Amino acid sequence: MEIILENWPMLLGGIGTTIALTVLGYGFALILGTALAVCRVSPIPPLRGAATVYVEIFRNIPLLSLLILIAFGLPDAGLLLPYFWCGVLGLTLSSAAFVCENVRSGINTVPIGHAEAARSIGLGFFGVLRYVVLPQAFRTMISPLVNVFIGTLIGSSLCAAISVAEITYVTQQLNIRTAEAVLLFLVAGVIYLALSLAAASGGIALEKALAPGRRRRPTTTQAMMGAQQA
Amino acid sequence: MPMTDARDTPVPPPDGAAAAVGEPLISVRGVSKLFGDFAALKDIDLDIHRGEVVALIGASGSGKSTLCRCINRLETVSDGVITVDGRPLPEEGRELARLRSEVGMVFQSFNLFPHLRAVENVTLGPMKVRGVPKAEARAEAMELLARVGLQGKEHSLPAQLSGGQQQRVAIARALAMHPKAMLFDEPTSALDPEVIKEVLDVMTELAEAGMTMLVVTHEMGFARHVCDRVVFMDSGEIVESAEPEAFFTAPRSQRAKDFLGKVLAH
Numbered sequence: 001m002e003i004i005l006e007n008w009p010m011l012l013g014g015i016g017t018t019i020a021l022t023v024l025g026y027g028f029a030l031i032l033g034t035a036l037a038v039c040r041v042s043p044i045p046p047l048r049g050a051a052t053v054y055v056e057i058f059r060n061i062p063l064l065s066l067l068i069l070i071a072f073g074l075p076d077a078g079l080l081l082p083y084f085w086c087g088v089l090g091l092t093l094s095s096a097a098f099v100c101e102n103v104r105s106g107i108n109t110v111p112i113g114h115a116e117a118a119r120s121i122g123l124g125f126f127g128v129l130r131y132v133v134l135p136q137a138f139r140t141m142i143s144p145l146v147n148v149f150i151g152t153l154i155g156s157s158l159c160a161a162i163s164v165a166e167i168t169y170v171t172q173q174l175n176i177r178t179a180e181a182v183l184l185f186l187v188a189g190v191i192y193l194a195l196s197l198a199a200a201s202g203g204i205a206l207e208k209a210l211a212p213g214r215r216r217r218p219t220t221t222q223a224m225m226g227a228q229q230a
Numbered sequence: 231m232p233m234t235d236a237r238d239t240p241v242p243p244p245d246g247a248a249a250a251v252g253e254p255l256i257s258v259r260g261v262s263k264l265f266g267d268f269a270a271l272k273d274i275d276l277d278i279h280r281g282e283v284v285a286l287i288g289a290s291g292s293g294k295s296t297l298c299r300c301i302n303r304l305e306t307v308s309d310g311v312i313t314v315d316g317r318p319l320p321e322e323g324r325e326l327a328r329l330r331s332e333v334g335m336v337f338q339s340f341n342l343f344p345h346l347r348a349v350e351n352v353t354l355g356p357m358k359v360r361g362v363p364k365a366e367a368r369a370e371a372m373e374l375l376a377r378v379g380l381q382g383k384e385h386s387l388p389a390q391l392s393g394g395q396q397q398r399v400a401i402a403r404a405l406a407m408h409p410k411a412m413l414f415d416e417p418t419s420a421l422d423p424e425v426i427k428e429v430l431d432v433m434t435e436l437a438e439a440g441m442t443m444l445v446v447t448h449e450m451g452f453a454r455h456v457c458d459r460v461v462f463m464d465s466g467e468i469v470e471s472a473e474p475e476a477f478f479t480a481p482r483s484q485r486a487k488d489f490l491g492k493v494l495a496h
């Protein structure tokens with residue numbers, strides 16, 4: 001326990017870096033991923049194709065490979081980024097692919113008739129998306145997007161491989177000095193768990209806030225739980 | 231009125247009066263629509279004049295919805311030309327989006343925007359497409375909702391309204407764009423029998439007020455008593471176009487006879 005107390009400032013720094021990596025990577029991924037999703041539903045075939053290729057590439061490369069390629073490949077290409085920003089870039093590129101797929105399937109939950117009704121009153125592609133489709137899709141997207149957030153948080157631990165001093169990296173360093181692997185990684189695990197749970201409960205609060213005073217329809221899950229009791 | 235109007239036409243005809251007999255408001259010429267190799271519409275010709283109310287009837291799958299959707303360019307045509315008020319609709323783009331609102335459309339499944347209140351459903355188009363200021367758009371929306379008999383329901387969400395009420399909001403939403411014509415695609419088919427009348431009443435009033443309308447319907451009473459003309463489609467073709475009385479009492483084609491035999495037997 002003393003190890004933890006003595007090295008608390010270092011751990012706190014690690015937590016701060018983990019949060020910074022996650023929030024920045026996820027924030028940029030939301031923007032990039034939404035833009036990609038808009039491309040994927042756009043009427044312009046080349047845009048659709050480009051977004052599809054993007055998603056297939058970045059969703060299928062292991063994040064670790066991606067981070068190492070960025071950290072050690074970009075300098076070869078003449079672009080020297082600090083390791084922290086390499087981490088942010090890798091997380092962004094990877095998470096954007098998942099954001100894109102979630103936003104796209106959120107868009108697909110909106111009945112096609114609503115989009116047609118919106119077109120029939122004269123709204124164009126962006127108007128239909130902005131005023132009719134996305135506001136409806138957003139509520140169904142919250143929970144999958146929280147999953148992407150958690151994925152980004154957990155993925156940020158791989159930035160340890162490119163020497164970004166986030167929680168996992170700090171834990172490894174302490175372990176080298178003290179050889180208390182189990183204790184140290186248990187603490188790190190609890191920190192990740194706490195951060196994930198905080199994000200999940202934030203998502204639930206957001207879902208509730210977006211349905212003010214509306215009767216919440218029972219979900220299929222609830223119906224199935226009822227069936228079990230009966 | 232834009233200044234250019236006076237210069238373009240030396241003697242501008244009084245609105246509507248001169249045009250009523252001449253140019254059709256909606257003109258469909260030689261229109262075909264293919265889905266793959268399946269022809270949903272085959273060489274359709276149809277003129278609808280200003281103020282005319284046309285019933286479009288026919289069996290399921292005969293192409294009635296497809297024709298409506300082509301007129302509103304929700305669907306592109308494979309061949310032929312459709313003009314609205316003398317202008318062919320342009321290819322996809324901003325101009326098309328705006329022009330599309332010149333023809334209002336009412337759908338079988340209402341398609342109200344569920345996250346918006348009744349009045350917001352009505353004001354969305356005027357505010358975002360025509361750039362009408364909010365206060366003005368709201369005032370007109372309230373008037374339109376009152377006109378379709380929905381005073382007091384302005385702030386309800388679609389989920390809080392009955393089917394008949396939702397469909398009347400949808401009619402108000404289309405009217406708010408000041409369309410030159412209205413297309414109704416089976417507006418009462420999803421409704422319970424007891425609320426069908428409230429929607430038909432609104433449509434009848436609209437017809438009496440001089441709106442140009444194309445109505446896909448299975449309500450033969452409406453077709454017969456409110457419409458000026460009945461157009462009968464079968465397998466993607468217009469088989470018959472006649473005055474309602476003549477059509478219902480003495481259909482000329484065998485296909486129309488068979489169809490009427492089926493629907494009127496119920």
Ligand SMILES: Nc1ncnc2c1ncn2[C@@H]1O[C@H](COP(=O)(O)OP(=O)(O)OP(=O)(O)O)[C@@H](O)[C@H]1O
Binds near residue numbers: 295297
């Ligand atoms: N998007 C589409 N892709 C392929 N086929 C289609 C499509 N839309 C319509 N069709 C076909 O075109 C034909 C005409 O369809 P349409 O919906 O216009 O018929 P309808 O007269 O409106 O019938 P209903 O009374 O059932 O509404 C049908 O055979 C239908 O299966």
Ligand SMILES: [Mg+2]
Binds near residue numbers: 294295296415416
């Ligand atoms: Mg139909």
